[in-house]
Amino acid sequence: DQQVKQNSPSLSVQEGRISILNCDYTNSMFDYFLWYKKYPAEGPTFLISISSIKDKNEDGRFTVFLNKSAKHLSLHIVPSQPGDSAVYFCAASVYGNKLVFGAGTILRVKS
Amino acid sequence: EPEVTQTPSHQVTQMGQEVILRCVPISNHLYFYWYRQILGQKVEFLVSFYNNEISEKSEIFDDQFSVERPDGSNFTLKIRSTKLEDSAMYFCASSEGTANYGYTFGSGTRLTVV
Numbered sequence: 001d002q003q004v005k006q007n008s009p010s011l012s013v014q015e016g017r018i019s020i021l022n023c024d025y026t027n028s029m030f031d032y033f034l035w036y037k038k039y040p041a042e043g044p045t046f047l048i049s050i051s052s053i054k055d056k057n058e059d060g061r062f063t064v065f066l067n068k069s070a071k072h073l074s075l076h077i078v079p080s081q082p083g084d085s086a087v088y089f090c091a092a093s094v095y096g097n098k099l100v101f102g103a104g105t106i107l108r109v110k111s
Numbered sequence: 112e113p114e115v116t117q118t119p120s121h122q123v124t125q126m127g128q129e130v131i132l133r134c135v136p137i138s139n140h141l142y143f144y145w146y147r148q149i150l151g152q153k154v155e156f157l158v159s160f161y162n163n164e165i166s167e168k169s170e171i172f173d174d175q176f177s178v179e180r181p182d183g184s185n186f187t188l189k190i191r192s193t194k195l196e197d198s199a200m201y202f203c204a205s206s207e208g209t210a211n212y213g214y215t216f217g218s219g220t221r222l223t224v225v
Contacts, residue, residue: 032210032211034210034211034213036216041218041219042218042219043115043117043202043204043216043217043218043219044154044202044216045216046213046214046215049211049213051211089154093209093210093211095209096208096209096210096211097159097167097209097210098144098156098159098167098169098210099146099154099156099210099214100156101153101154101155102153103152103153104153
């Protein structure tokens with residue numbers, strides 16, 4: 001099942017700089033997209049979401065951008081902090097049903 | 112902050128044995144889910160539960176799996192006869208509404224079938 005893809009297994013960023021995590025999807029029926037963060041030995045934690053009728057949603061240091069024509073979304077973290085180091089999952093749903101997850105991207109923020 | 116609690120954190124079982132994974136969702140949440148993550152693979156949907164019945168299940172969720180909300184607070188996942196390939200991290204989640212609300216996940220139960 002490759003409906004949601006995160007092609008970068010890992011990303012390393014300097015503290016204070018911008019982190020950009022990318023996600024592509026293939027199912028045009030997806031109408032809601034979410035980002036989750038996961039630390040080792042914990043469950044995923046909801047970060048931010050965006051509806052398909054929007055192209056941007058912002059919450060503090062986190063901004064999600066959606067490009068429907070390209071079937072692409074990205075999560076921007078500005079400024080990045082060492083505590084942001086975690087695995088980030090992109091997920092999508094159709095009409096609020098089950099979430100389809102990407103494989104995750106490991107973000108390392110270096111101090 | 113309210114939490115979803117899962118027990119046990121780690122369960123080791125013999126192949127063919129039954130296991131029950133337990134979850135206490137957030138008290139005012141109405142939607143309940145089980146997901147799993149096999150080591151090195153994606154988080155996969157198993158089942159969703161609303162209004163005391165299964166609302167959706169995946170192909171993985173075959174006759175060996177069942178869910179129950181026995182007492183209004185616990186939400187359990189039973190695997191009747193475990194297989195080696197059932198070894199995974201199992202996450203329970205709950206939400207006030209549908210997936211768009213953003214689930215709250217528990218910390219997971221690591222199931223190891225030997």
